[in-house]
Amino acid sequence: MPRFFVDTPPQDEIISITGDDARHIGRAQRMRIGDSLTVCHDKTDYICSIMSISDNEVVLKTLESRKACEPSIELTLFMAMPKSDKFESVIQKSTELGAVKIVPVLTRRCVSRPEKKQFQKKLDRLNKIALEAAKQSGRGIVPQVSDIINLDECAQNIKDFDLSLVCYEKGGISLSECGLCSQSGGINKKIALIIGSEGGFDEDEILLLESFGAKRIWLGERILRCETAPVAAMSIIMHLTGNM
Amino acid sequence: MPRFFVDTPPQDEIISITGDDARHIGRAQRMRIGDSLTVCHDKTDYICSIMSISDNEVVLKTLESRKACEPSIELTLFMAMPKSDKFESVIQKSTELGAVKIVPVLTRRCVSRPEKKQFQKKLDRLNKIALEAAKQSGRGIVPQVSDIINLDECAQNIKDFDLSLVCYEKGGISLSECGLCSQSGGINKKIALIIGSEGGFDEDEILLLESFGAKRIWLGERILRCETAPVAAMSIIMHLTGNM
Known part of the structure; x- marks a missing residue:
């Protein structure tokens, strides 16, 4: 229907x-x-x-x-800005998989480096991609694609989450070990998932995020493309929290 | 390097x-x-x-x-043929996520319906996509993209697997419940994952696959696009088997 x-x-x-x-x-x-x-x-x-x-x-x-069928967790994806068509794919897939918000982040190794004002012009179009994906996948809300922020702003932002996870190809803990499911239930409802761009993160960017509470997550030996990593991580998170 | x-x-x-x-x-x-x-x-x-x-x-x-870092399981993806660019994306992502083989399947609701001969002409190009993705992601083998088969051939094929899973949007068991991890270890090494095209499967196609041993898997309330479903299912399978 x-x-x-x-x-x-x-x-x-x-x-x-x-x-x-x-x-x-x-x-x-x-x-x-x-x-x-x-x-x-x-x-x-x-x-x-x-x-x-x-x-x-x-x-x-x-x-x-x-x-409506919304996940029991509220997952915000902080996505280091990839090239434009990849970001559109990430918005579409994140919406299908149940993210509530998608925040583009400018990190050191981003190849695509839009100015804030220049990026705002694209926001209507990007939010329309989220809207269409929300219709198609049967979401109960339309995830919001927000203004682009820098990594310092991202670090400040994750203080408000119950659990913050940053995927790092050089190593970290498994998604099974990061405390997604608390014994009491409901505590880790607000989850921040932070994913790097084509070039990944610098070590000191990871250290900054860790100093604001983020945990390093490792998605295994194979190097995932920056547009595959959020889909893989979100799928596993949704599965482990009983939402997939 | x-x-x-x-x-x-x-x-x-x-x-x-x-x-x-x-x-x-x-x-x-x-x-x-x-x-x-x-x-x-x-x-x-x-x-x-x-x-x-x-x-x-x-x-x-x-x-x-x-x-080389290969998963401990051998996952073959049987993918109901989607439109061409989506299939290319599925090959790339499946390779990153550790599939050993990708088999296109012609099902009743496939919109894209290439003839076998016509499809064979594309195989070189499709296998090259797998090769490039294997290089980039650090695989220990290059997954093979095979000739297109029909659903009867697919059903015959899955008899050779330890575990066959078909994702069905109308319901099934969770990937946690399907017996991915056997107590003795190693039994369910050869896994067949079967995913529908844009239109999904007809119920009698599911029944056919079930009669050859496949289990129905449900990926949750949200309807995933046909190119998102294999990425989501494979990520969860690789995670649950300790490969991600």
């Missing part, structure tokens, strides 16, 4: 979809009055029936609501 | 590299006599020093040898 996200919850069991999505429902999907679709708002799915349809607005009546 | 694969082991501590690789060492890598590189043959890495160099042949002396 087609899936759409809205910014506001239903009012008196009525939801209005406007803009591109409205056109998409009528034109690309060729849906008609009475057809069903799923509208998601803030982790709740509403199964709806189309009451009226035009290029500008589709009005829906909610038939039932249920909790 | 640059990494190359050769078909024959060293003879009297001498290895010869010819063809494209020889040109690559001299021209693209600009290596010189005395420089070091790694040559891999059949799961053994040889650290070598360049003795002579020309466009046609590079002659190397082995300085030391060591076991």
Whole structure:
């Protein structure tokens, strides 16, 4: 069933979809009055029936609501900026795998080094990739792609997380050993996953992140590409926390 | 250190590299006599020093040898044929993650439906993608991309494996429950992982695979793209078997 996200919850069991999505429902999907679709708002799915349809607005009546399938953990991916098409792939895959936020980080060995202002112009497009992936994969929220930050800002940021993990090809502990699953449950809900760019991290960048609480994670002997590493690490984390 | 694969082991501590690789060492890598590189043959890495160099042949002396880092399991990916660029990405990522063989399978819902002969023309190119990924990720073998087969052939094929797993979006057991790690160790060394194309599998295709011993695996609530699912499943399998 087609899936759409809205910014506001239903009012008196009525939801209005406007803009591109409205056109998409009528034109690309060729849906008609009475057809069903799923509208998601803030982790709740509403199964709806189309009451009226035009290029500008589709009005829906909610038939039932249920909790959307979101992971029990809130994983933020801090991704050292790779080349543009790789970053787009990482956004798409991270969304499928359940990340709640994707934060591009400028590290020393990044080949792609966009200025903050220049990067902001791309944000709309990048957030649209997250939106489309969220629709396709059945997420309960649309992960946010944020402004680009530097590594000092990243280090400050991870103080707010229950658990911060940085993947380092030169060695570290296994994801099984990093304390993902606490005995009491729920403690390590907010997880920061930090992944290097094409060139990886310098040792002193790892030391900086460690001084702010990050743990070094090792993903094994084989060298993963920078766009493969977040997919691999997130898959394992989601599995170990019972979310995959 | 640059990494190359050769078909024959060293003879009297001498290895010869010819063809494209020889040109690559001299021209693209600009290596010189005395420089070091790694040559891999059949799961053994040889650290070598360049003795002579020309466009046609590079002659190397082995300085030391060591076991290459191959996973303890032999995972074959049976991948229902996705669109071409996605299959190339799957080959690259599967190689990084440690697959030993990649077998394209024609299933009912495949959108891309190459004829066997037509597909064979692409095999050189696809195997080259595996070779480049094996070099880059530090594999001890180059995974083979095989001819395309149909689902009946796939079902016959999986009889030879210790454990066969088919990912099905409509439900199944978790990768933790499928018997990856046997108590005695080593029993489930040969693993077949079967992944659907863009449209997934029909129920009767799953039943066919099950009748040949495959177990249904469920990768969770979120719908993964067909090129994300093998990366996610392989990462978790490699982790659970102590290979990542």
